[in-house]
Amino acid sequence: MKIGFTTSFPVEIAFAAGHTPLDLNNIFVTQNAKKLVEKAEFDGYPRNVCSWIKGMYSVILEAEIDAVVGVVEGDCSNTHSLTSTLIDKGIKVISFSFPHAKNREKLEDEIFKLETYFKVKHTAVLKVKKRLDEIRKKLIYLDELTYLQNKVSGLENHFWLVNSSDFNGNPDDFEKRLDDFLAKAEKRTPLKSDFRFGFLGVPPIISDLYDFLSENKINVVFNEIQRQFSMPFLAKSLTDQYLQYTYPYSIFDRLEDIQQEIKARKLDAVISYSQAFCHRQIDNILIKKYVDVPLLTIEGDQPGQLDARTKLRIESFLDMLRY
Numbered sequence: 121m122k123i124g125f126t127t128s129f130p131v132e133i134a135f136a137a138g139h140t141p142l143d144l145n146n147i148f149v150t151q152n153a154k155k156l157v158e159k160a161e162f163d164g165y166p167r168n169v170c171s172w173i174k175g176m177y178s179v180i181l182e183a184e185i186d187a188v189v190g191v192v193e194g195d196c197s198n199t200h201s202l203t204s205t206l207i208d209k210g211i212k213v214i215s216f217s218f219p220h221a222k223n224r225e226k227l228e229d230e231i232f233k234l235e236t237y238f239k240v241k242h243t244a245v246l247k248v249k250k251r252l253d254e255i256r257k258k259l260i261y262l263d264e265l266t267y268l269q270n271k272v273s274g275l276e277n278h279f280w281l282v283n284s285s286d287f288n289g290n291p292d293d294f295e296k297r298l299d300d301f302l303a304k305a306e307k308r309t310p311l312k313s314d315f316r317f318g319f320l321g322v323p324p325i326i327s328d329l330y331d332f333l334s335e336n337k338i339n340v341v342f343n344e345i346q347r348q349f350s351m352p353f354l355a356k357s358l359t360d361q362y363l364q365y366t367y368p369y370s371i372f373d374r375l376e377d378i379q380q381e382i383k384a385r386k387l388d389a390v391i392s393y394s395q396a397f398c399h400r401q402i403d404n405i406l407i408k409k410y411v412d413v414p415l416l417t418i419e420g421d422q423p424g425q426l427d428a429r430t431k432l433r434i435e436s437f438l439d440m441l442r443y
């Protein structure tokens with residue numbers, strides 16, 4: 121079965137049960153995203169609801185998805201209403217929660233519930249985790265090629281890490297393509313840039329952001345949430361892995377990781393990206409307060425290219441960094 125999901129969850133369980141987990145966000149953003157948003161609005165989704173939610177809704181109705189894992193705690197409050205409209209359309213929805221208080225027992229219960237639903241033994245799930253960790257080690261190397269050797273661009277880093285949320289539904293094929301990419305990247309001459317930036321927040325809905333940054337001699341050597349999707353922790357247990365994953369928990373967990381990586385990767389500045397109508401914009405108050413390198417906040421709304429105003433703001437920010 122094709123199992124769509126609204127944000128990262130323990131995909132090991134779906135793979136162990138012989139299904140194909142698919143990250144609905146990745147499908148949405150690589151298709152005719154504008155049309156998908158419009159379709160949801162036509163069905164009654166309000167203008168002032170995040171485009172990702174509308175995009176996922178339409179993807180589920182259009183793609184041949186057999187069931188959806190809706191992460192109803194630890195991601196997005198809109199997911200509750202999204203799943204209700206899906207159930208109304210006859211879509212099978214399986215709920216998963218990351219306990220906000222990062223409670224180990226509660227997370228173990230959620231994992232157990234999902235294993236029971238998919239009728240899979242924990243030993244089989246751990247076997248899949250071990251297999252996926254082999255690929256995750258290669259992604260850690262790709263990340264090192266980005267920030268230590270400057271041989272991988274910010275866009276490439278984003279692409280590989282964001283796609284590791286579901287390994288494009290086929291870990292063996294993903295690994296084969298990753299191996300080819302790494303072999304080529306290793307032989308490159310290091311990229312030259314004026315600034316080393318970090319990108320904080322959910323992956324951007326803007327299609328040409330990394331290209332614009334690169335044209336302005338910025339290389340993004342830290343993609344915060346995309347890196348989290350790649351589960352670079354290599355924890356022994358599944359529970360530990362999903363406890364170390366910062367995205368579903370409090371902003372203070374994210375800040376700890378961000379501050380550590382700013383130092384390790386010697387960042388000159390960061391872009392804090394937020395999505396229009398997203399509750400995570402409130403987290404930006406604390407990101408601005410506690411991140412101690414220059415920070416520019418930008419906002420995306422509809423899928424598409426960078427608008428002139430945001431380009432101007434990035435250019436002005438660079439002028440400020442230069443002088």
Ligand code: SF4
Nearest residue numbers: 170172173196395398
């Ligand atoms: S960007 Fe924010 S509002 Fe949109 S789906 Fe993600 S968490 Fe929800």
